[in-house]
Amino acid sequence: LHITGPLGAGQCVELSKDQGHYLSGVMRLAPGDTLTVFDGASGAFRATIASASKRGGTLEIGKQTAPQRNPPDIWLCFAPIKKARTDFIVEKATELGAARICPVTTQYTNSERIRQDRLQAHALEAAEQCGGTFVPPVDDILPLRKMLADWPADRALIFCDETLSEDPDWAQGGHTSPFPPAPAAILIGPEGGFSPEERGVLRAHPNAHPVSLGPRILRADTAAAAALTLWQQAQGD
Ligand code: SAM
Numbered sequence: 309l310h311i312t313g314p315l316g317a318g319q320c321v322e323l324s325k326d327q328g329h330y331l332s333g334v335m336r337l338a339p340g341d342t343l344t345v346f347d348g349a350s351g352a353f354r355a356t357i358a359s360a361s362k363r364g365g366t367l368e369i370g371k372q373t374a375p376q377r378n379p380p381d382i383w384l385c386f387a388p389i390k391k392a393r394t395d396f397i398v399e400k401a402t403e404l405g406a407a408r409i410c411p412v413t414t415q416y417t418n419s420e421r422i423r424q425d426r427l428q429a430h431a432l433e434a435a436e437q438c439g440g441t442f443v444p445p446v447d448d449i450l451p452l453r454k455m456l457a458d459w460p461a462d463r464a465l466i467f468c469d470e471t472l473s474e475d476p477d478w479a480q481g482g483h484t485s486p487f488p489p490a491p492a493a494i495l496i497g498p499e500g501g502f503s504p505e506e507r508g509v510l511r512a513h514p515n516a517h518p519v520s521l522g523p524r525i526l527r528a529d530t531a532a533a534a535a536l537t538l539w540q541q542a543q544g545d
Contacts, residue, residue, distance in 0.1 A: 309355075310432050310443065313347025315369055320358070321345075323365040332360040344373060348435075348443045351376040378442050379405035380544040381490040383463075385455065386410075386532055387417045387498035393529045394419070397496075398427045400529070402434035402444055404536040405544060410493070411449040416500035424448050452506065456513060464488035465515040467495050468535050469507065472520040487542045488517050494535045496528050 309331070311321055323331065331337045337357055345355045345367065352374040358366040384406040388394045394411075401409050409431065413420050427446045435443045459465065466487060495510070502510065511518055521534050 309343055309345045310436055311345045311347050311355075311367070313350055315345065315347045315350045315353055317353065317369055317371050319369040321355070321367045321369060323360060323367060325362060325364055328360045328365040329362040331357060331365065333362060342370075344439070345369065346435075346441045348441070349376060352441050374441060376441050379407045379444075380540075381407050381492070382536070382539055382544060383408040383410055383493035384496070384532060384536060385412050385493050386496040386528065387412055387414045387452075388419045388422050388449065389499055389528050390418065393527070394422065394427070395430050396529050397532045398430045398446060399434040400533045401536060402431045402440070403438045404533060405540055406444050406536060407442075409444050409446045410455070411447065412452045412455050412495075413449055414452045414498055415503040415506060417498045418500075420449070422449050456509065459513070459515060460491070461515075462491055463515060464492040464517055465495060465510070465513055466492055466535065466539070467510045467513075467516050467518045468497070468521055468531055469510070469518045470501060470520070470525045470531075471507065472518055473523050486517075487519065487539045489543050492517075492539070492543075494532070494539060496532045496535065499528060 339357050339359055341357050342354055344352050346352045351372050354370040354373050355367040358368050384401045386397055388411050398409055411422050424446055431446055432443050510516055521531055526534060
């Protein structure tokens with residue numbers, strides 16, 4: 309369970325109504341039962357339920373069971389698509405160890421609005437589900453232009469380009485392009501892909517590493533999960 313920190317052994321922590329309901333009503337836990345809690349920065353702790361009901365409750369924080377483990381410095385930048393698929397991207401990016409999630413608007417973006425708080429809550433749930441101690445921050449949405457203008461000088465930009473494998477002018481085409489090490493960011497376009505103009509700007513960007521994920525066109529949510537998996541396999545953990 310995620311608890312607002314900082315956590316430390318010996319503390320008593322008050323549960324919100326939602327947390328109390330989750331532990332007592334959904335997980336069917338009772339006073340004396342134990343669970344693992346984390347705050348996203350201090351590692352994992354064993355906690356004992358002192359009380360829990362739909363009105364709230366109290367946890368007693370016991371000893372630390374795992375140190376804080378942050379993922380390697382890989383961001384996922386993506387253009388939001390339909391709501392359920394955007395939720396899926398945030399959930400899978402968290403499970404696959406994205407260090408930060410950055411929604412961007414592009415020329416063909418399907419949805420220019422996001423509920424940042426909702427997506428952040430999805431990231432938190434996904435971190436709880438996979439037993440992580442880290443919750444990636446979800447940024448507010450930003451136009452691609454602005455994101456590129458402020459791009460950090462030391463961060464590789466892994467531009468996932470489905471047209472690359474067919475482009476005879478692109479000497480490094482094919483899915484064998486190496487994934488650069490951290491600090492890095494993966495960029496995934498919307499359902500309609502990047503516009504020709506955006507593709508030109510991205511390929512010319514000084515930090516860009518255009519990569520192909522193979523000869524098939526993947527849906528944006530599949531592409532995000534595949535690119536993160538490939539990067540983690542090549543560089544991360
Ligand atoms: N423009 C395409 C179309 O409408 O035919 C499809 C875009 S695809 C659904 C969405 C995004 O996923 C792309 O912008 C790209 O970032 C990524 N993507 C999908 N397949 C890919 C591949 N084989 N290699 C690299 N990136 C891919």
